[in-house]
Amino acid sequence: xxxxxxxxxxxxxxxxxxxxxxxxxxxEMPWRVAPADKVAGERPDPYRVWLSEVMxxxxxxxxxxxxxxxxxxxxxTVADLAAAPREEVLAAWAGLGYYARARNLHxxxxxxxxxxxxxxxxxxxxxxxxxGIGAYTSAAIAAICFDxxxxxxxxxxxxxxxxxxxxxxxxRNAKPLIGEIVGEAVPERAGDFAQAxxxxxxxxxxxxxxxxxVCPLRPGCAGAAAGDALDFPVAPPKKKRPARVGHAYVxxxxxxxxxxxxxxxKGMLAEMTEVPGSAWTDDQEAPDFPMxxxxxxxxxxxxxxxxFSLRLTVWQARAGEEPPGEGWWSKPGxxxxxxxxxxYKKVLKSAGIDVKPPRL
DNA sequence: AACACGGGGAC
DNA sequence: GTCCCAGTGTT
Numbered sequence: 001x002x003x004x005x006x007x008x009x010x011x012x013x014x015x016x017x018x019x020x021x022x023x024x025x026x027x028e029m030p031w032r033v034a035p036a037d038k039v040a041g042e043r044p045d046p047y048r049v050w051l052s053e054v055m056x057x058x059x060x061x062x063x064x065x066x067x068x069x070x071x072x073x074x075x076x077t078v079a080d081l082a083a084a085p086r087e088e089v090l091a092a093w094a095g096l097g098y099y100a101r102a103r104n105l106h107x108x109x110x111x112x113x114x115x116x117x118x119x120x121x122x123x124x125x126x127x128x129x130x131x132g133i134g135a136y137t138s139a140a141i142a143a144i145c146f147d148x149x150x151x152x153x154x155x156x157x158x159x160x161x162x163x164x165x166x167x168x169x170x171x172r173n174a175k176p177l178i179g180e181i182v183g184e185a186v187p188e189r190a191g192d193f194a195q196a197x198x199x200x201x202x203x204x205x206x207x208x209x210x211x212x213x214v215c216p217l218r219p220g221c222a223g224a225a226a227g228d229a230l231d232f233p234v235a236p237p238k239k240k241r242p243a244r245v246g247h248a249y250v251x252x253x254x255x256x257x258x259x260x261x262x263x264x265x266k267g268m269l270a271e272m273t274e275v276p277g278s279a280w281t282d283d284q285e286a287p288d289f290p291m292x293x294x295x296x297x298x299x300x301x302x303x304x305x306x307x308f309s310l311r312l313t314v315w316q317a318r319a320g321e322e323p324p325g326e327g328w329w330s331k332p333g334x335x336x337x338x339x340x341x342x343x344y345k346k347v348l349k350s351a352g353i354d355v356k357p358p359r360l
Numbered sequence: 361a362a363c364a365c366g367g368g369g370a371c
Numbered sequence: 372g373t374c375c376c377a378g379t380g381t382t
Binding site: 058059060062063095096097098099100101172173207208267268269270303304305306307341342343 | 361362363364365366367368369370371
């Protein structure tokens with residue numbers, strides 16, 4: 001009696017079909033080398049790919065473009081970035097969010113220079129040892145720059161695979177399975193394949209629309225066959241966002257300079273610049289002004305973070321002298337070069353102080 | 361495994 | 372308002 005054949009479960013990702021689609025529809029980006037140019041021998045610059053990938057962590061392409069432009073103009077190589085003062089890097093990052101990325105970016109550039117002779121490691125394994133480079137980013141750089149045949153799994157790829165397989169588990173429980181499916185399908189053109197999967201997720205297999213009629217992976221897609229692709233991936237239960245409140249104090253010198261200080265090394269907006277303020281609490285407390293002078297209320301600011309929302313009452317005063325504690329005066333023209341997160345740009349705006357965009 | 365960690369664009 | 376984005380590090 002013959003052994004029953006092992007059940008054949010064909011991989012739903014047809015790499016050839018996907019690459020053929022990518023050759024015609026690849027998105028153009030400043031850090032990318034187009035498929036035709038790669039054929040001609042052009043290679044991506046690991047520095048630019050790394051910078052873009054870090055900026056793109058939990059951040060949209062539209063938002064990243066101008067920051068990428070600004071960073072590469074100011075710091076064309078990893079050595080330039082490594083040599084830059086920390087405050088300048090944080091200031092250039094201001095507004096992009098997730099500021100641990102900027103701190104790790106700077107540390108990573110310095111590690112590449114100090115420990116790797118100024119060249120990025122060429123394997124995912126080596127890249128992953130660097131600060132700010134995790135499972136996704138290490139695989140992405142290795143695939144895109146060096147065509148290492150590794151699974152590159154980001155939010156786009158998770159969504160695509162979840163629909164291809166009608167994955168019943170929430171994605172966070174199914175990461176290994178997704179990585180396995182993608183890993184089996186990676187062809188020699190690993191970099192183009194990785195970018196093709198992400199382009200597919202960004203343009204055709206998008207979060208709220210699935211244009212299955214033009215999808216190159218439609219023949220193997222269980223979600224398309226069942227007509228319920230949009231029901232995947234299954235969303236985990238959502239938790240609610242607590243509300244916090246506090247005060248912010250805008251101290252203005254007669255010449256218009258604003259009193260600023262540096263935030264703590266850890267926690268929210270670590271190492272970034274702020275105006276003085278109270279703690280952020282569950283219930284509003286009385287203001288604890290940083291110095292004894294005539295304070296007037298200058299509006300309220302609402303700001304939403306990932307895991308809580310914040311409402312700050314803004315107070316404003318004129319000052320002839322410095323308040324106690326560490327800090328510095330920043331003149332109006334210099335404010336745009338401070339490492340001010342969006343929250344504090346809102347605070348200053350509420351006090352009638354408009355911080356000009358930091359870049360052109 | 362769960363949570364901390366920003367901000368903005370699309371709907 | 373909601374969703375979610377080319378995720379990483381910490382606990």
